[in-house]
Amino acid sequence: MKKTFRPWPVEQVWLLPPSVLELVPEDDPAHLVRDLVREELELSEILDEYDEERGYPPFHPAMMTALLLYAYTQGIYSSRRIARATQTRVDFMAVTARQEPDFRTIARFRARHLAALAGLFEQVLRLCQRAGMVALGHVALDGTKLKANASKHKAMSYDRMKTSEQELAAEVKRWFAKAEELDAAEDREYGERRGDELPEWVKNKQKRLEKIRAAKAELEAEAKRLLATRPRDNRDDDPNKPRGGGKRMPKNSGEPNDKAQLNFTDKDSKILKTSDGFVQGYNCQLAVDSANQIIVAHATLNEQGDTPQLPAMIRLIKINTGRQAEELSADAGYLSEANLRELKRRHIRGYIATGRQRHSATATPPPKRGPNTGPLTLLMNQRLRRGAWRSRYRLRKQVVEPVIGQIKQNRGYRSFLLRGLSKVRLEWGLVCTAHNLAKLTARR
16 A cells, blocks of 8 residues: 655745744744843943934844844854855744845944944853852863964964065065166167066065065064063073963063064964964963853963963953852963962962873872972862862863863854954954853753
8 A cells, every 4th residue: 555645835835924933943042042132131332333313224233133142152153154044044034033134234243343242241141140050169260272363374483584584685686686677678679668666576575575574573572562571580580481371582682582473364363282283373261150151251362371361260250240259170271379379369269280180090190399389289289189089170171171162062163253362352252152142041
């Protein structure tokens, strides 16, 4: 007996078209994000930008804000992909009420209101607090390296700049001489002389020489600033030794270190070391509450080291939430006597690794003896060794590291779209806002 299937009338027209809201389940995050933006978030900073009554009415800023936030929670960051989703995905249609802004409109809105959009982090965090999702009993701190919108092959060291400047200058000089000979020959042959523009085969080399000289001058200016602000009482220190954060100090003459680099595409980005090699990028910091993996503080910098960031992150936790965490855990990259004193001064019980623990080991290794091994470091090591596998330090791996995985793996955010440290900081704030928003919508 032949099986009967349900009909598949693709071209059938509905007599009464349903609302797009009926095509998306009631508990879908699209409804929750849209309603949160409409009813809970204060958008006056964005709305106040629109004070001109003339012209065709633009898309509602609240709708555009909801669209961007929802797209970020779904791991869609490109303006073209967002615009495409408003045409093909019913969950995006539920957010926009079937309005379809093009990718240029989305990109311009994000660029115009980037600071205000990143500033929504505090509002979303307060909503998470009101929902009882932030306890601040234990906060885990960690950093992750994200690629910049630039290639590491577009970076050049100061030593290479000096060599290239001399080579290019000599080559351009030879080409100028050749151009003069050619002009003289053409003048003798044709009876007239131009000389008002360079030949086509000189222009690119000349522009590259100018770009290298500008980058070289910028590195020299930065070296002089560092030399002027360096303490004068540390005379025994090696002036060229990298210090906290990995920034190389200038020589006594104020000249940059030969290994100091500058990227021609994004001059604020740096070459940073990761577990998988080196990337041209930024160091992104996260402080995550252990109750529901809510981000309570974030920061972005262009330095390798994490150690100097602990005091600043602690201050941000207090500013963003109104109170301080009771406990804080972090890996060995944040260990220093100064950081341990800061935790003690703020009455925060710290759990900071004093050494790199092997995966097969069950106990925390003792700290290496050295000039930075002080009494607080030894006490911290004793605290971790007494707790062994039951130590509160174990929470770090199940609090902050999963959040980094959710952002980079689940939502596919591994590279910045914007360039420059100021814009990158705001972009990272928008990503953290979307993470908290996704957690909040999953809870409701």
